[in-house]
Amino acid sequence: MSGDLVLRVVAKLLIAFMLLFALYVQFHGDFGPGGGFQAGVIAAAAIIFYGIIYGLPAARKVVPSRVVETMVGLGVLIYAGVGVLGIVLGGNYLDYFVLSGDPVNGQHRGIFWVEAGVAVTVAGVMIKIFYMFAGRGRNGEPEA
Amino acid sequence: MMAATVVAIVAQRNLFAVVVLSGVYSFLMATVLVALDAVDVAMTEASVGAGISTVLFLGALYLTKGEEMKPLHEPWLPLVVAVATGAMLIYGTLGLPAFSDPEAPIHRHVAPRYIHDGLRETGVPNLVTAVLASYRGYDTLGETIVVFTAGAGVIVLLRRWRGRKKEAKE
Numbered sequence: 615m616s617g618d619l620v621l622r623v624v625a626k627l628l629i630a631f632m633l634l635f636a637l638y639v640q641f642h643g644d645f646g647p648g649g650g651f652q653a654g655v656i657a658a659a660a661i662i663f664y665g666i667i668y669g670l671p672a673a674r675k676v677v678p679s680r681v682v683e684t685m686v687g688l689g690v691l692i693y694a695g696v697g698v699l700g701i702v703l704g705g706n707y708l709d710y711f712v713l714s715g716d717p718v719n720g721q722h723r724g725i726f727w728v729e730a731g732v733a734v735t736v737a738g739v740m741i742k743i744f745y746m747f748a749g750r751g752r753n754g755e756p757e758a
Numbered sequence: 759m760m761a762a763t764v765v766a767i768v769a770q771r772n773l774f775a776v777v778v779l780s781g782v783y784s785f786l787m788a789t790v791l792v793a794l795d796a797v798d799v800a801m802t803e804a805s806v807g808a809g810i811s812t813v814l815f816l817g818a819l820y821l822t823k824g825e826e827m828k829p830l831h832e833p834w835l836p837l838v839v840a841v842a843t844g845a846m847l848i849y850g851t852l853g854l855p856a857f858s859d860p861e862a863p864i865h866r867h868v869a870p871r872y873i874h875d876g877l878r879e880t881g882v883p884n885l886v887t888a889v890l891a892s893y894r895g896y897d898t899l900g901e902t903i904v905v906f907t908a909g910a911g912v913i914v915l916l917r918r919w920r921g922r923k924k925e926a927k928e
Contacts, residue, residue, distance in 0.1 A: 639801075644882045647797035649890065655805040662813055686909045693902050697895075708895040718879070725882060725891040732902050739909030740810055746916045747817040 625667040632660035640733055644722070650729035654736030661737075662744045670748050682741045689735025696727045760786045771825060777815040784808035798886045868893075 640653035665673030697708040705712035710724025763783045770776050784807030791800035855862035872889055882888040890898050 643887050644884055646884060647801055647886070649798065649884075649887050652798070652801045652805060655802070655810060659805060659809050659813075662810070666813070683913070686906060686913075690902055690906045693899050697899070708899065710892060710895075721879065721882065721892055724895075725887065728891045728895065728898065729887070732898065735902050735906055735909075739905050739912075742909050743814065743912050744810075744817070746912050747814060747821075750821060750916070 621667055625663060629660050629664055632663065633657060636660065640729065643729055644725065650732030651736050653729075654733035654738075655740060657733070658737040658740030658744070661741050665744065665748065670745070674745065677741060679742075679745060682738050682745065685734050685738030686742060687735075689731045689733070689738060692731030692734060693728055694731075696724055696731070700724075760790075773819055773822075773825065774816075777812060777819060780815070781808045781812040784811075798884075 636653045636657035639648035639656060640650065643649035643653070661673060661677055664676065696710075696713075700709040700712055701707055703712040708724075708728075710721045711717040712720060713723045714720035760783060763779055763786065767776050767779045767783070770779065784803055787807065788800040788804040791797075791803055859865075872885060872893060882892070
């Protein structure tokens with residue numbers, strides 16, 4: 615944990631905006647640059663930032679390891695689930711046109727969920743790798 | 759400027775400086791990508807290359823020593839291999855169509871359809887998102903699975919290491 619007051623206050627201010635920006639990049643990805651991958655990385659960066667400033671145990675309290683591990687698999691399942699839903703609704707795998715009455719609307723829905731899946735997996739993997747590396751002590755003993 | 763950064767990275771023996779310089783390199787690369795109108799890629803480069811990987815490098819650096827070891831051999835063979843590969847790649851680019859040539863094969867295959875019909879078919883103004891998530895949905899699914907596999911690999915490797923340590927203690 616960093617004892618520097620400036621760092622801790624600035625971190626607290628910045629993290630909210632980082633998460634907000636991640637959401638913006640996620641949901642505005644249809645219109646501007648960005649999408650699931652970038653949003654996932656930015657959200658993970660916010661958590662990693664928190665972990666660096668306030669220490670790993672604090673970060674693990676905010677986002678427990680089990681949640682992160684679930685996110686890693688959940689994102690892929692969301693993505694693949696959209697594909698399977700396409701089959702169930704009478705289309706091809708990853709066919710978005712059948713997700714709604716209006717084909718364009720269906721595309722919108724499909725892309726939305728697919729991007730959500732990408733973001734969840736990417737954020738989960740990034741946070742997990744950080745936890746794993748940061749959790750190892752200097753002389754090879756795991757700290758947590 | 760990027761070349762200067764690379765030279766500095768190679769010449770530098772202090773690993774902390776190398777990590778910071780590679781972050782600088784990533785940001786320069788991101789500006790190049792912005793200049794090439796690839797905003798989405800630039801964003802990824804800036805956040806992953808300069809952000810997350812710098813943090814991971816620093817985490818790895820914490821576990822090791824901060825100074826690079828003196829190399830055991832003179833680096834002539836790697837140098838020859840690198841120069842030869844680079845020369846072959848540059849030779850290969852001579853066969854490519856000129857930059858932004860509208861008659862290039864890549865611009866005559868599926869790209870016109872994406873550009874002309876993409877907005878009408880998907881209703882998504884950002885063409886990159888439309889291609890990524892809709893037209894090339896399978897590829898993106900594969901990419902997501904690659905990321906998933908990377909995470910699973912890290913979990914499995916480091917967990918196992920932890921278990922082995924316990925066995926050694928007993």
